[in-house]
Amino acid sequence: MGTLTTTRKYKGKRNRLDKPxxxxxxxxxxxxxxxxxxxxxxxxxxxxxxxxxxxxxxxxxxxxxxxxxxxxxxxxxxxxxxxxxxxxxxxxxxxxxxxxxxxxxxxxxxxxxxxxxxxxxxxxxxxxxxxxxxxxxxxxxxxxxxxxxxxxxxxxxxxxxxxxxxxxxxxxxxxxxxxxxxxxxxxxxxRCVLSNHFTDRDSNRGGCCQSCRWKYDLFEDARPGEAWISEEEAQDSNVLRQFQLGINQLPLFEEGDNAFSMxxxxxxxxxxxxxxxxxxxxxxxxxxxxxxxxxxxxxxxxxxxxxxxxxxxxxxxxxxxxxxxxxxxxxxxxxxxxxxxxxxxxxxHIYEPEEKAAPYDFAGLVMDYDAASGMATIQQRNHFKPGHEIEFFGPNGTFFKQKVGTIWDEEGNELDAARHPLQRIKMKVDQPVSYFDMMRKKK
The missing domain is CATH 3.20.20.380 (Copper homeostasis (CutC) domain)
Known part of the structure; x- marks a missing residue:
């Protein structure tokens, strides 16, 4: 893959020598x-x-x-x-x-x-x-x-x-x-108090409920002298009573519209x-x-x-x-x-349903690698099985893709899937890996 030239938006002149x-x-x-x-x-x-x-x-x-x-x-x-x-x-x-x-x-x-x-x-x-x-x-x-x-x-x-x-x-x-x-x-x-009001959880003392991420319906209250009910609806005693109690409201969204979020x-x-x-x-x-x-x-x-x-x-x-x-x-x-x-x-801001841009799960952690056999020991972190498309990446430059082949448990028994959390399995990898490299798979 090629590279992109960097276009700087800010025209600062600082010549920094020390690394941040x-x-x-x-x-x-x-x-x-x-x-x-x-x-x-x-x-x-x-x-x-x-x-x-x-x-x-x-x-x-x-x-x-x-x-x-x-x-x-x-x-x-x-x-x-x-x-x-x-x-x-x-x-x-x-x-x-x-x-x-x-x-x-x-x-x-x-x-x-x-x-x-x-x-x-x-x-x-x-x-x-x-x-x-x-x-x-x-x-x-x-x-x-x-x-x-x-x-x-x-x-x-x-x-x-x-x-x-x-x-x-x-x-x-x-x-x-x-x-x-x-x-x-x-x-x-x-500096928010929505969480305090909605859930009695103080966002400035560690309890934020992230109410800005919630989905909301929006309504407008009826103004004095205005009614948002038809003559036919007014014949319905329940609808009429709601209006008389002053809780008649006009939905600002149509049915099926996306909910509001902050x-x-x-x-x-x-x-x-x-x-x-x-x-x-x-x-x-x-x-x-x-x-x-x-x-x-x-x-x-x-x-x-x-x-x-x-x-x-x-x-x-x-x-x-x-x-x-x-x-x-x-x-x-x-x-x-x-x-x-x-x-x-x-x-x-996000007004539409959130686009979840992360299509990958952490599937396994490399615990050991045998260069002679090309066999890696993987600690399972999410379910995976033979045939899954996976990626390896790590802090020392490791990065490659492959399919999961045959997998075995530590006793040498062949498995149809790695199901158990923190289970150690063995599998062949296409390139060398190192301790603490990660394996991920598409969700």
Whole structure:
């Protein structure tokens, strides 16, 4: 497959020499290991308190220590999201929690609430404090305020443009972290209360029910003196009573129309890596602590390749079409470039039924490979059987397609399918594979 030349939308002049950090999500310990194996320089996780993904698996302190030990082997860092907006009852115990994070080897906490920022700076000076995107920081003077408070990094609000980032970097010498891939919030940097009203789950304390993704019917109330019932309907006592009670409503959709939704398209900046680097973004953040292992590995792998390719030879950098293909295999929704170049409008929201762009499942994990026989040991992650079309890919450049041939269990018994979760099977592969390569199949 050929290559595509990269057309830069943003005409920044920054000549960057240092490589930006690739920061990946990790909803649990296994995802942390995949993120690091597939190229993340750092991962961000959630503890069992004070985070905005209360439905993720999240980490105990023991798991954090294991995750830090694993990441350190690969030169990676572990950050913890401590980004709730705290109520009075949330503050009790925060000092002990932060000290436990530091003792577990955590590099930094990502914080939104100024009270937690203050406690962290005062009580655990060895633990870096990064300002969360939940603070909606968009201008250089606000960034300077947080630097003066002692923070080394600010995670900008997702509404920040590339032009605004350049202005910030011009005025303030501070690390800038920005989301470059993943879900976008229809509210302003996550400051939403729909979830609170609809389900009594506080989105700013970790309980968001994603009500913006729900499907809604829309109605218009009857105006005074108007009736949307016919004379024939008025003879129906039930219809007439509804009208008299003032609950007569005009549906704004015809029967069979698509329901209304407020969900936004997902962010994807893989086609614009040079712009992000040249303008001075220090950390490229991928959203998705609730996403699958396949998503984390695929997205991190692609951004790793693109960043390394640009940094190796900026003048001759080209966008490879296979990177776009790979991203689409993990995409949950249609993609756009968020606020980086312009303000999203109606075309950047999903009003039709969502086009599920990810037609692949994580089918298996390579545990071992015997070069002499060409036999791989695969740990089953989703059902597959002989005849299925599959792909192998991995962090060391592995990528090829083949059909599943004969498969055996570890005792050498031939199988008609790999049905059992985490079952180890053996099969011949067309090309060499390595430990932690992934096998996927079309859904």
């Amino acid at each position: 950090e690739l920061l990946a999500p990790a909803g649990n310990l296994e995802k942390l290991k995949f993120a690091v194996h597939y190229g993340a320089d750092a991962v961000y996780i959630g503890g069992q308190k004070y985070g905005l993904r209360s439905n993720a698996d999240n980490f105990s302190f023991e798991e954090m220590r294991e995750g830090v030990e694993f990441a350190n082997k690969y030169g990676a860092k572990v950050l913890v999201a401590t980004n709730i907006y705290a109520h009075n009852e949330d503050i009790a115990g925060i000092e002990e929690y932060l000290r436990n994070l530091y003792e577990a080897g955590i590099h930094a906490v990502i914080v939104a609430d100024p009270a937690i920022v203050s406690v962290a700076l005062r009580t655990v000076p060895g633990l870096e404090v990064h300002l969360s995107t939940q603070q909606s920081t968009l201008n250089w003077q606000a960034v300077k305020f947080w630097k003066d408070e002692g923070l080394p990094r600010v995670v900008l609000g997702r509404e920040t443009s590339l032009e605004e980032i350049e202005e910030i970097k011009k005025h303030v010498d501070i690390e800038i972290e920005a989301f470059v891939h993943g879900a976008m919030c229809s509210s302003f940097s996550g 969900g936004s398209k997902d962010l994807c900046m893989i086609e614009n890596i040079p712009d992000l680097i040249d303008v001075g973004v220090d950390s490229f953040k991928v959203e998705g602590r609730m996403k699958s292992i396949h998503y984390v590995a695929t997205v991190v792998n692609v951004y790793r390749q693109a960043i390394d390719s640009y940094m190796a030879d900026p003048e001759n950098y080209v966008l490879k079409p296979e990177w776009i293909e790979e991203i689409n295999k993990a995409a949950n929704r249609p993609l756009n470039t968020g606020f980086f170049y312009d303000t999203p409008d109606h075309e950047d």
